[in-house]
Amino acid sequence: MAKILxxxxxxxxxxxxxSQIIMKYNVPINIITANITSKGGEFLAEIPDEIxxxxxxxxxxxxxxxxxxxxxxxxxxxxxxxxxxxxxxxVEALVFDKDFSLVFDKEKCLGSTCNACVDACPAKAITSx
Amino acid sequence: xxxxxxxxxxxxxxVKEINDKIRNGDVQVLTALEMKKLVESSGVEVALKEVDVVxxxxxxxxxxxxxxxxxxHSDPPIKIQRAWMNDVEVSHPGAAVDxxxxxxxxxxxxxxEYGGGHLIEDLIRGKEVELRATAYGTxxxxxxxxxxxxxxxxxxxxxxxxxxxxxxxxxxxxxxxDQTLYTYMGKLLPRFRNANFSGAGELNPLMNDLTxxxxxxGTRIFLGGAQxxxxxEGTQHDPKNRFGTIMVKGNCKxxxxxxxxxxxxxxYGTTLYVGxxxxxxxxxxxxxxxxxIRDEEIYTDIVDYGIPRRVRPKLxxxxxxxxxxxxxxxSGKKVKASSLSSFKKAxxxxxxxxxxxxxxEFYLTTPIQRLPTDTEFKPMKQTQxxxxxxxxxxxxxxxxxDEEIQTIANRIVTKSVNHIIVINADKxxxxxxxxxxxxxxxxxxxxxxxxFVTRRVITAKPEEPLETASRKMAKYNISALPVIxxxxxxxxxxxxEDVSRLLGK
Ligand code: SF4
Ligand code: SF4
Numbered sequence: 160m161a162k163i164l165x166x167x168x169x170x171x172x173x174x175x176x177x178s179q180i181i182m183k184y185n186v187p188i189n190i191i192t193a194n195i196t197s198k199g200g201e202f203l204a205e206i207p208d209e210i211x212x213x214x215x216x217x218x219x220x221x222x223x224x225x226x227x228x229x230x231x232x233x234x235x236x237x238x239x240x241x242x243x244x245x246x247x248x249x250v251e252a253l254v255f256d257k258d259f260s261l262v263f264d265k266e267k268c269l270g271s272t273c274n275a276c277v278d279a280c281p282a283k284a285i286t287s288x
Numbered sequence: 289x290x291x292x293x294x295x296x297x298x299x300x301x302x303v304k305e306i307n308d309k310i311r312n313g314d315v316q317v318l319t320a321l322e323m324k325k326l327v328e329s330s331g332v333e334v335a336l337k338e339v340d341v342v343x344x345x346x347x348x349x350x351x352x353x354x355x356x357x358x359x360x361h362s363d364p365p366i367k368i369q370r371a372w373m374n375d376v377e378v379s380h381p382g383a384a385v386d387x388x389x390x391x392x393x394x395x396x397x398x399x400x401e402y403g404g405g406h407l408i409e410d411l412i413r414g415k416e417v418e419l420r421a422t423a424y425g426t427x428x429x430x431x432x433x434x435x436x437x438x439x440x441x442x443x444x445x446x447x448x449x450x451x452x453x454x455x456x457x458x459x460x461x462x463x464x465x466d467q468t469l470y471t472y473m474g475k476l477l478p479r480f481r482n483a484n485f486s487g488a489g490e491l492n493p494l495m496n497d498l499t500x501x502x503x504x505x506g507t508r509i510f511l512g513g514a515q516x517x518x519x520x521e522g523t524q525h526d527p528k529n530r531f532g533t534i535m536v537k538g539n540c541k542x543x544x545x546x547x548x549x550x551x552x553x554x555x556y557g558t559t560l561y562v563g564x565x566x567x568x569x570x571x572x573x574x575x576x577x578x579x580x581i582r583d584e585e586i587y588t589d590i591v592d593y594g595i596p597r598r599v600r601p602k603l604x605x606x607x608x609x610x611x612x613x614x615x616x617x618x619s620g621k622k623v624k625a626s627s628l629s630s631f632k633k634a635x636x637x638x639x640x641x642x643x644x645x646x647x648x649e650f651y652l653t654t655p656i657q658r659l660p661t662d663t664e665f666k667p668m669k670q671t672q673x674x675x676x677x678x679x680x681x682x683x684x685x686x687x688x689x690d691e692e693i694q695t696i697a698n699r700i701v702t703k704s705v706n707h708i709i710v711i712n713a714d715k716x717x718x719x720x721x722x723x724x725x726x727x728x729x730x731x732x733x734x735x736x737x738x739x740f741v742t743r744r745v746i747t748a749k750p751e752e753p754l755e756t757a758s759r760k761m762a763k764y765n766i767s768a769l770p771v772i773x774x775x776x777x778x779x780x781x782x783x784x785e786d787v788s789r790l791l792g793k
Contacts (some may be wrong), residue, residue, distance in 0.1 A: 239347070239561065243475070243628050246477070246624035247482065255614070259635070260632055
């Protein structure tokens with residue numbers, strides 16, 4: 160099980176997003192804490208690892224801000240922009256810019272619940288989340 | 289003054305003329321990427337007139353690399369028998385104090401994390417490393433052990449000596465198996481979920497002079513941020529199949545850690561990333577055309593690393609343009625592709641080499657002897673037979689999911705087996721059950737197979753070496769593997785007993 164923090168804004172209050180997603184994917188989501196006001200709110204939820212990537216994508220698509228446990232860290236001095244980590248990443252948090260330099264998009268990373276890129280880096284430039 | 293004409297008269301310019309232009313500060317140098325654009329926009333004739341030199345580059349893992357060092361004599365002297373630097377064993381190929389650091393040799397304390405490649409990088413960075421050595425002692429070299437700390441300044445010679453670098457192109461690796469593989473081609477996700485390639489494609493030095501017209505013994509090159517030389521064709525040089533390689537040397541003391549970097553591939557081992565660039569003198573029209581080669585003309589094979597054989601199954605062809613686009617197609621399916629070598633660094637190599645030539649810091653050479661174009665790369669002659677899964681596999685006892693538990697239990701008894709493979713009507717693998725699973729299920733009164741069948745089955749392919757199958761069984765602590773084909777049809781089973789009968793394990 161992985162813990163994620165879901166934040167939503169005023170405009171999403173009252174929309175049954177979580178129940179929609181539970182029904183669509185037919186998975187148990189365990190809400191650990193919830194804090195909702197008319198101005199928005201946040202949930203701390205537990206999600207089965209196998210479905211984490213799909214659900215994070217789905218929540219983000221619905222406009223929720225998804226925060227994950229500790230992110231990976233890339234040492235820019237060590238990284239030689241080979242790109243070996245790019246295809247490993249399930250959420251396209253690692254991409255090349257047009258000059259073939261590696262760009263890391265923190266917003267997308269699944270952090271310590273994933274860490275899949277860490278052992279793919281030949282320069283050992285990535286520290287696990 | 290007598291002028292010796294080395295090149296043939298069809299040549300438009302000579303290396304000597306180019307060097308004169310470098311000296312006069314009016315040489316025209318383009319990187320290979322710029323050259324391709326010029327030829328495309330203005331044509332071969334214009335490019336021939338305007339361009340004197342084209343610079344190339346590559347930056348990738350080159351495992352067959354190393355450094356030859358001489359550590360000087362101690363007092364009393366020692367004839368080193370075995371030696372370690374930062375716990376990496378270094379070999380002792382010569383007399384008393386000559387040592388060779390192999391890039392793939394791993395540290396005894398931190399294997400897979402630190403190795404010869406990192407050691408070479410640390411020395412180039414100016415870091416102090418620990419040398420530890422032992423010896424048997426002789427009348428002339430009485431000492432039997434020594435421990436000391438050294439930096440590159442304390443070494444007499446510190447030469448990079450890479451016996452195979454700069455592969456012209458490389459295959460594209462994928463993995464058909466159910467589990468992730470960690471290879472020298474990087475991390476390969478199961479069931480073709482990614483494709484890894486290597487090489488700079490149209491920027492690769494040997495690709496820009498396919499017949500090695502200007503490259504050979506004595507060619508001055510960019511090596512690790514310093515000037516180096518080609519000293520021969522590399523080992524495994526395979527020019528006919530466009531897998532040419534070169535052997536190179538350079539002075540590590542002048543190199544820069546920006547272009548020489550130790551690296552490690554998880555569960556595979558350590559290596560050295562090397563930046564290498566060759567200047568191609570544009571002597572004639574042919575060389576203009578050769579340096580105009582594009583990524584879309586450079587093809588390579590997609591190879592399944594799931595089969596650990598010398599000749600691995602090829603799944604198709606792909607060009608470097610597709611590879612660099614980030615995704616390729618394998619049997620119609622889109623697969624993400626990424627590189628293990630760095631195209632960004634390869635470009636930097638070609639740009640820096642261009643700058644050196646423009647700044648009169650680098651002059652071109654004519655090779656004393658060109659690289660061979662007809663050598664073959666032979667496989668190993670094996671005098672002992674190797675066994676494969678297909679040699680020992682036998683028919684599997686199977687069942688389908690709708691069968692009664694009692695029927696399956698009877699089958700286990702009559703056939704006296706421990707494993708029953710669950711298949712569907714197409715004979716495709718659905719799971720596996722052991723006699724223990726069945727006994728337990730019967731005791732607990734379960735009567736549906738689907739409740740206790742193991743779905744995540746570790747499998748083998750018939751062409752897999754028996755060694756690999758045996759390693760899998762040990763790794764997952766299991767005693768049999770269903771043998772399946774590419775379509776996941778069950779062909780048979782191989783058990784730990786089969787393996788031990790043949791391998792004696
Ligand atoms: S940790 Fe996972 S999600 Fe984050 S960058 Fe690495 S592979 Fe992508
Ligand atoms: S695998 Fe490592 S060195 Fe290569 S691009 Fe990713 S972080 Fe950089």
